[in-house]
Amino acid sequence: MICKTSFSVRWLALLCAGLAALPAAGAAKAGMLPPLDLGSLMQPYDPAISAFADEGYSCWDPQITKGADGKYYLSYSRWLQKGGDWLVNSEICLAVADRPDGPYHHLKVLLRGRGPGHWDELTAHNAKLHEFGGKYYLYYISSRPGPTRGDLRDSQRTGVAVSDTLTGPYVPSDRPIVEPAPPVNNVTVNPTVEQMPDGRYLMMLKGDLKPKAPTQPMGQRVEGLAIATNPAGPFQLRPELAIKDIDTEDADLWWDGGRQEYFALFHAANYVGLIESADGLDWRRAEHYKVCGNQLLRTDGSWLKTSAPLQRPALYRENGVPRVLCLAVMPPGHWHIVLVPLKQPGDVDHVAPPPPAKS
Numbered sequence: 001m002i003c004k005t006s007f008s009v010r011w012l013a014l015l016c017a018g019l020a021a022l023p024a025a026g027a028a029k030a031g032m033l034p035p036l037d038l039g040s041l042m043q044p045y046d047p048a049i050s051a052f053a054d055e056g057y058s059c060w061d062p063q064i065t066k067g068a069d070g071k072y073y074l075s076y077s078r079w080l081q082k083g084g085d086w087l088v089n090s091e092i093c094l095a096v097a098d099r100p101d102g103p104y105h106h107l108k109v110l111l112r113g114r115g116p117g118h119w120d121e122l123t124a125h126n127a128k129l130h131e132f133g134g135k136y137y138l139y140y141i142s143s144r145p146g147p148t149r150g151d152l153r154d155s156q157r158t159g160v161a162v163s164d165t166l167t168g169p170y171v172p173s174d175r176p177i178v179e180p181a182p183p184v185n186n187v188t189v190n191p192t193v194e195q196m197p198d199g200r201y202l203m204m205l206k207g208d209l210k211p212k213a214p215t216q217p218m219g220q221r222v223e224g225l226a227i228a229t230n231p232a233g234p235f236q237l238r239p240e241l242a243i244k245d246i247d248t249e250d251a252d253l254w255w256d257g258g259r260q261e262y263f264a265l266f267h268a269a270n271y272v273g274l275i276e277s278a279d280g281l282d283w284r285r286a287e288h289y290k291v292c293g294n295q296l297l298r299t300d301g302s303w304l305k306t307s308a309p310l311q312r313p314a315l316y317r318e319n320g321v322p323r324v325l326c327l328a329v330m331p332p333g334h335w336h337i338v339l340v341p342l343k344q345p346g347d348v349d350h351v352a353p354p355p356p357a358k359s
Contacts, residue, residue, distance in 0.1 A: 177233030
């Protein structure tokens, strides 16, 4: 009996140790981190601090970068509310703040369309600013003139401007760094870039599912993939698509070192979504796929309900920790930027009131 009891105790101890070593249900494979759930981290925002727009402009494309001076820089696109057109005369700007969630103040214009004779003749838009190897790479799109709005739209291409410092000056590329080709047709826009663990550079970008003529209506858009050995390109399109089953826009891509996975935000018609990939090529819906709908909670308990989808989602992370979700929103009025603070370790849970009923 003593031997059997001793064996049973040792077996039970080993079994318990083995169970303790297994990942918890839903835990990420690497680092035992739980699945990323950005929606649960979203906190109410204070419009006096975290809503941003330059007077007289529609503002879009928000993204936050922390400078070497400890300040926070918001890169964004803007165009005049009166007589402006994002496809024709948008410009890319920089604003600065002492906190990542604001308040921000306009600092300078970084980039404009360069005029006739250049691939980026008309506009500078879809700003995405990244630091790689001690240089700053400002990815953007531009357009060229054409006889119809469809020609303007289908002329859009992605390029990059490079600087030794965050605040510029930025030197634009002589030509686009990625051209449309199946499975990304007609345009190359909405670029977002991340360095891969093997040193290459992965771009996610938007194009059309099917080729079309400029006079034909726009069809479904897809999220394509491209890879380069240099952050300045050129980027070569891959045959894989990150999203092809729904109409999407405005991806924001990053590598999560703790979870050893890529993530990308995007917006669809009624929500901001999250996808994930182990290798950057084979993508799937994240466990917490829907981040938020088309409404945002303010600190006074009221809800901002947008008249258009929340757009240009971009996640600001500091030391790997999500800090702010950047969004372009259009309530009644003009496009502006909202910077949603995200719950930090040690923060008290916020109990939100129910959102307004659908009208």
